[in-house]
Amino acid sequence: MATEAKVDPMHQFAIDRIAPLHLGPYDISFTTSAAWMMVAFLLLLVFFALGSKRELVPGRWQVAAESVTGFIDNMVDVNIGPQGRIFVPYLFSLFMFILVANFLGLLPLAIIPGAHAFTITSQFSVTGVLAIMSFSIVIIVGFWRHGLKFFSILVPHGTPTLMVPMIAVIELISFMVRPISLALRLFVANIAGHILMEVFGSFIVSGVHGGLVGWLVSLLSFTFVVAVCALELLIAALQAYVFALLTTLYLNDAVNLH
Amino acid sequence: MPQITQLPEVFASQLFWLAIFFGLVFFVIGRGLLPKIQSTAISRQEKIADDLAKAQAARAAADETEAAWRTRTDAARADAARIAQQARQESAREAEVRIKRALDEIDANVDRARARIRASVQAARAEIEAVAAEAAQQMVEQLIGVKIDSPDAAKAVSAEFESAARERGRNQNLGQESERPRAA
Numbered sequence: 001m002a003t004e005a006k007v008d009p010m011h012q013f014a015i016d017r018i019a020p021l022h023l024g025p026y027d028i029s030f031t032t033s034a035a036w037m038m039v040a041f042l043l044l045l046v047f048f049a050l051g052s053k054r055e056l057v058p059g060r061w062q063v064a065a066e067s068v069t070g071f072i073d074n075m076v077d078v079n080i081g082p083q084g085r086i087f088v089p090y091l092f093s094l095f096m097f098i099l100v101a102n103f104l105g106l107l108p109l110a111i112i113p114g115a116h117a118f119t120i121t122s123q124f125s126v127t128g129v130l131a132i133m134s135f136s137i138v139i140i141v142g143f144w145r146h147g148l149k150f151f152s153i154l155v156p157h158g159t160p161t162l163m164v165p166m167i168a169v170i171e172l173i174s175f176m177v178r179p180i181s182l183a184l185r186l187f188v189a190n191i192a193g194h195i196l197m198e199v200f201g202s203f204i205v206s207g208v209h210g211g212l213v214g215w216l217v218s219l220l221s222f223t224f225v226v227a228v229c230a231l232e233l234l235i236a237a238l239q240a241y242v243f244a245l246l247t248t249l250y251l252n253d254a255v256n257l258h
Numbered sequence: 259m260p261q262i263t264q265l266p267e268v269f270a271s272q273l274f275w276l277a278i279f280f281g282l283v284f285f286v287i288g289r290g291l292l293p294k295i296q297s298t299a300i301s302r303q304e305k306i307a308d309d310l311a312k313a314q315a316a317r318a319a320a321d322e323t324e325a326a327w328r329t330r331t332d333a334a335r336a337d338a339a340r341i342a343q344q345a346r347q348e349s350a351r352e353a354e355v356r357i358k359r360a361l362d363e364i365d366a367n368v369d370r371a372r373a374r375i376r377a378s379v380q381a382a383r384a385e386i387e388a389v390a391a392e393a394a395q396q397m398v399e400q401l402i403g404v405k406i407d408s409p410d411a412a413k414a415v416s417a418e419f420e421s422a423a424r425e426r427g428r429n430q431n432l433g434q435e436s437e438r439p440r441a442a
Contacts, residue, residue, distance in 0.1 A: 010259055015271075025359065028270055031271055031275070034271065037275055040283075041286075048295065052294040052298070054297075062295075062298075069299070090288060092288050092292055097283050105315075124262070124265070125261070125269050125273070129273060129342075
């Protein structure tokens with residue numbers, strides 16, 4: 001019992017196979033991670049299918065759906081301009097997918113015995129792929145629209161000629177770091193919050209067995225978990241927005257240079 | 259950290275299923291449902307702008323109609339006032355004419371009646387003169403025994419009557435003047 005009560009805060013990030021599946025040499029088993037991606041997709045599908053009734057006087061659901069699309073539309077309009085229209089579906093998908101994934105990870109499913117929420121966006125493999133995808137789109141759009149002139153992104157306006165090589169190297173590094181920072185930011189924000197909640201949650205459980213001081217510790221930890229939960233809800237929305245916004249800004253660089 | 263320790267064994271699966279489900283999100287929602295929602299919002303905005311413009315136009319039209327109506331009613335009112343004035347003048351003139359005619363008729367009647375009265379008075383006077391002359395003849399004959407010819411008696415009586423009638427006629431003329439107040 002004592003060994004079982006010991007909580008491994010990292011266990012929540014482990015991926016379990018649900019249905020083993022192989023494609024040639026690759027293991028593409030349907031995992032808990034894939035299942036939660038599916039849940040995210042289905043939720044989004046239901047939400048936006050109900051929200052696209054195209055009524056002139058919208059119902060509540062339609063207003064909700066339209067406010068999200070309007071939010072992304074506005075973000076793209078402000079940061080890229082009319083030329084950014086074609087990126088709206090991608091940025092919208094990115095934002096919604098990350099947002100729903102973040103929120104799904106915060107669902108208190110652990111109160112059901114044997115179940116626990118899984119946060120897709122706490123997987124570096126997922127955030128990394130999304131970041132590389134965004135970065136690739138930026139590079140493709142940049143070279144497609146501007147050709148080799150896209151390299152001028154490495155030289156800010158007003159750089160003295162003597163400084164150009166050095167600045168270019170620095171800018172190149174900062175440019176190449178973009179996908180990594182993009183992926184790490186989301187991943188770290190999620191993993192840190194979840195570890196915090198798990199750790200303080202385990203404090204509550206172990207404190208219950210430790211007399212009066214233990215109860216105080218439990219109470220304090222509980223208060224802290226509530227606060228962290230609220231913070232995590234904020235971070236879930238914020239990180240989705242930050243990911244989408246940074247992708248938008250990078251796309252703006254590619255579309256309009258600077 | 260399972261994300262790192264598990265990475266080699268789950269990476270292919272993660273990539274595969276992310277591609278599938280993010281792809282579904284992108285194609286089904288991002289490219290399928292999103293444009294519908296956007297176009298609905300845009301068409302609503304257009305409809306609202308359109309309706310507002312229509313309402314503005316309708317209001318302008320209403321204002322115009324009201325102004326036209328006002329000028330029309332003003333004109334009609336002025337017309338009515340003019341016609342009423344005319345009618346009033348017309349009827350006043352007509353009434354005047356009718357009153358004048360009636361007065362003339364009354365004057366004529368009065369004149370006729372007066373003539374008749376005068377004729378009767380004259381006839382009566384002639385009769386009285388005759389009777390008076392005879393009476394005077396007889397009185398003179400009885401009183402002083404002088405027989406007077408009837409023409410002489412008639413002449414004397416007539417002279418006497420004449421002077422009396424003159425006296426009375428003056429009075430009558432005065433009364434006639436006060437008897438006829440002229441209407442306007």
